[in-house]
Amino acid sequence: MRLRRHRGHYWQAVLDGDRSPQAAAHLERCGACRTRVEAIGEVTRAARAQAPPLPPGLDA
Amino acid sequence: MLGRIVNRQRVDVWTDAGHGDADDRLVAAARLGDPEAFAVIYQRYKLDVWHLAWFTLRDHHDAEDVTQDTFLKAHRALGQYHRDGSLRAWLLTICRNACRDRLRAAQRHDLVALDEELAALAAGGEGAGGADRERHLDFHRALAALPEDEREAFLLVDVLGCHSDEAARIAGVRAPSTLRSRLARARRALGPAVMEPEHPGVGTEVWGLFHSPFLSAMVVCEHAARDEVLDRRQALLASLAARSGAGRAAGAVEADLVAFLDALDRRIPGDRPVLAVVDERPPGAAPWLAGHPRWRMQRAPTHASWIGEVDAVLTRSAPCTDQERNRLRAVLQADAAFVWTGRA
Numbered sequence: 001m002r003l004r005r006h007r008g009h010y011w012q013a014v015l016d017g018d019r020s021p022q023a024a025a026h027l028e029r030c031g032a033c034r035t036r037v038e039a040i041g042e043v044t045r046a047a048r049a050q051a052p053p054l055p056p057g058l059d060a
Numbered sequence: 061m062l063g064r065i066v067n068r069q070r071v072d073v074w075t076d077a078g079h080g081d082a083d084d085r086l087v088a089a090a091r092l093g094d095p096e097a098f099a100v101i102y103q104r105y106k107l108d109v110w111h112l113a114w115f116t117l118r119d120h121h122d123a124e125d126v127t128q129d130t131f132l133k134a135h136r137a138l139g140q141y142h143r144d145g146s147l148r149a150w151l152l153t154i155c156r157n158a159c160r161d162r163l164r165a166a167q168r169h170d171l172v173a174l175d176e177e178l179a180a181l182a183a184g185g186e187g188a189g190g191a192d193r194e195r196h197l198d199f200h201r202a203l204a205a206l207p208e209d210e211r212e213a214f215l216l217v218d219v220l221g222c223h224s225d226e227a228a229r230i231a232g233v234r235a236p237s238t239l240r241s242r243l244a245r246a247r248r249a250l251g252p253a254v255m256e257p258e259h260p261g262v263g264t265e266v267w268g269l270f271h272s273p274f275l276s277a278m279v280v281c282e283h284a285a286r287d288e289v290l291d292r293r294q295a296l297l298a299s300l301a302a303r304s305g306a307g308r309a310a311g312a313v314e315a316d317l318v319a320f321l322d323a324l325d326r327r328i329p330g331d332r333p334v335l336a337v338v339d340e341r342p343p344g345a346a347p348w349l350a351g352h353p354r355w356r357m358q359r360a361p362t363h364a365s366w367i368g369e370v371d372a373v374l375t376r377s378a379p380c381t382d383q384e385r386n387r388l389r390a391v392l393q394a395d396a397a398f399v400w401t402g403r404a
Contacts, residue, residue, distance in 0.1 A: 044218040
């Protein structure tokens, strides 16, 4: 059994833009991090979907 | 004036992907009075500024005014722009301050505007379908319920795509770690608004807790009698008070977990289905689960921490005082092992 410490996860780092091979490898094998990243991605998409388009007055 | 500044077509010479040096060249040209350079800056960052203004103020008219004000102020203050930060961060800082000034001046409370928006959405104003509209409303409520600093962190990083260091500068936070803490809290709070519910069923009662620096598990079972619940709550509190804090080596954790499951399997009456909520699914427990068909094991919901899930189940089944809850969280957040199997 491979054991990990609670604080050894990468999901926050990945969400903060960490694209290092180390982070990618961790994400590949860690279901917990993967699902958290997907969940926050869902939140972000929901927020962005609600952003209105630029009003005509600003769309110069 | 703004129209004169920005009402131009993009200029080819400035259309390379705009960051860093390219932005600095644009600012330098704009400082020398090149209106086309500022027009490119506007084209490049107007959407970011508009989104920050709209999400902060949630009013089209005010957000439009603030967006225009931001670029007017930026145009006047180009001489104050320093190369040590990004141009986008500088513009968003101006926008953020303008939003705060406007909110302060009007003594407006965000929730007033939001209530109007929610009412419009509930009436089908934006034409969203049933489930989507509910989800939209849930998300708006969750966003509005966030403390201002957490909402700002979420908007800057997750919606606008700022790096947390950049977001900290925009928000005027000295330590980026503070901004990241706010962001983490916002993400945890907003997650449930867009996720399918994954909680154990209502009425579940905690029968056992297993915590180690490497793996944690909570065992819950449904339909316990009220007296049993109260007895177990007392036993848990007594166990917390008597905790020795002794740790265990990593290699012993899996065996400890199986012993913990065995102890509970003997205690829980045989006809009740049992659920173990874990923060990691231990592969070594699979043989044990295969031999105990009434048991299921699932990870804590993706939007919540394991400790948060323990808290939620205890709150539903046997409410604790704040002091008791704090003691429980302190024990479960420590790196030492803690095992409770329904007895003190």
